[in-house]
Amino acid sequence: MTEPVTVLNTWIIVVTYNHQKYLTTLFGSLARLTHRNHHILVIDNQSTDGTREFLQTQSLPVKVIYQPENTGFCAANNLGMARAFAAGADVCVLLNPDTEVTPDFLDRLEASYCHQIQKGVNVGLLQPVILHQQQRDLLNTAGNAIHYLGFGWCKDNGCPRPAETQDREIISVSGACLYIPKAYYQQIGGFNPVFFAYSEDQDLSWRGLLQGYRHFCCSSAVIYHDYHFSKSTAKWYHVEKNRLMAVWQNYDRKTLLLLIPALLGIELLILMYSVMGGFFTEKLNGYGFLIRHRSHIRTVRRQVQRQRTVPDTAFWSQFSSELVFSEIRNPVITWVVNPVLKGYFALVRRLL
Structure with a gap:
């Protein structure tokens, strides 16, 4: 049986x-x-x-x-x-x-x-x-x-x-x-x-x-x-603070150091975009959130890094090197930002 x-x-x-x-x-x-x-x-x-x-x-x-x-x-x-x-x-x-x-x-x-x-x-x-x-x-x-x-x-x-x-x-x-x-x-x-x-x-x-x-x-x-893309200012607040938390908590120290120029550059671009997009205040509030919760973020980072068993290089190639949001079409992203990001991605891949 x-x-x-x-x-x-x-x-x-x-x-x-x-x-x-x-x-x-x-x-x-x-x-x-x-x-x-x-x-x-x-x-x-x-x-x-x-x-x-x-x-x-x-x-x-x-x-x-x-x-x-x-x-x-x-x-x-x-x-x-x-x-x-x-x-x-x-x-x-x-x-x-x-x-x-x-x-x-x-x-x-x-x-x-x-x-x-x-x-x-x-x-x-x-x-x-x-x-x-x-x-x-x-x-x-x-x-x-x-x-x-x-x-x-x-x-x-x-x-x-x-x-x-x-x-x-x-x-x-x-x-x-x-x-x-x-x-x-x-x-x-x-x-x-x-x-x-x-x-x-x-x-x-x-x-x-x-x-x-x-x-x-x-x-x-x-x-x-029943999916509808939202551009609400509240969403930008959460998405941006959470993006920075994920990057800080999950990358190892060497990767973070290599990414500092790209991270600073993209932050400047997002700040400028936030002025035009009407979520500049929310972007600044996100920085305030990260400062207030810095102790929690450090604790999570230590835990994640202590428990990890594989290096960033194990899955780096699976990350996207370009921003290809289907909901946001912008020629500046397509013809200026993405080529720079793609080149920097390749550089970091060689240095890791």
Whole structure:
């Protein structure tokens, strides 16, 4: 008789903050999941748009934690993961509320994870192929990019879905749907809570790379994302302070020293751009945040550098040398900034 296939105890964690308009679609798709051993945990960050009332009348079996305040995407997901793994979860899947899942996406992610483990791969994080909800033949992301100066973005956003059938190794997963096994959580931890929101997925991925983990996009697992690029000043504040924290915390000393000229140059350009873009105050506030939290940042850096097992050169070639945001088209970036950044990237690669 064939032994029954073990189905991993999987917890789906959804953090909500005034996302009520998306939840009917999300919960409708979750109700059709074919995975035989999953649980749903919602962390509500004190929504005021009717989310609480929606959750209280939801017929789908859902565990809910109501937060007394908006603690941010990072801290809320950390709370959810801590609860789930303490309750016996083998895997957590962090899922955005503005998504719609396909019935077998969990089964396919699990099969991909188990396949990599059986091959002896030190597999870390996984994600499905994430398509645009309104244009379902177009990619939102099949793995995010990390620029060597800390910028991150949805790679190939807006491109046709690739026809590949093999799982793709990627440098960073997307926080819109992030598959994190218990072993990775125990070794690497969760999100850095002071990030609050934005760039937390690339930081979590980056910290895993430093310990020899490999991340993958499962080509057969699919979800849809109601994605809209935001240029809000609040987003610029978080993205910029988090980018600098990730760079400072994750690079070793030699790499940081080599990158100082490029980092200073890009900071000057961003400051000038912030004046034109209307987020100069937020950029300055970001510097203030870094100064106030310098003790925490130093502590995290010491921990990351103490635990790392591979050098920056092990994955340097996987970083992007150019800024290729699909949402921002600027001839200065294309014809001036990118050639300089690409040349500097090659120089550092020779010196590392």
